[in-house]
Amino acid sequence: MWKFDPWPVFFKRDWNRNSPFLVGFAIIGTLITELSLDLTDKEGKNSKFAQRHE
Template sequence: MRKFNAWLVFFKREWNWNWPFLVGFAITGILITKFSLCLTGIEDAKNSPFVQRHKK
């Protein structure tokens, strides 16, 4: 006879309650990662008006 596994019940109940938060967190993380990888420090610094004014 199989033992009752309370974790399955717990995770199913919690997933039904928390899935919008988890999906939103994942989408936000993907967007932040995508936009972060598009920026490069060296190229952005070369194109920055502040760096160009104070370049020596």
């Protein structure tokens, strides 16, 4: 018995509306990851944010 799969219909219909959000989320996530991986331990310990949250 064949079952209806709604996912292809959903993605085809809503891709134009959701694509800017998904692309922006991917770009911001990549930037945050790159910037946080560039920090050294010394820079992380000396940051005001880390000192406030210890």
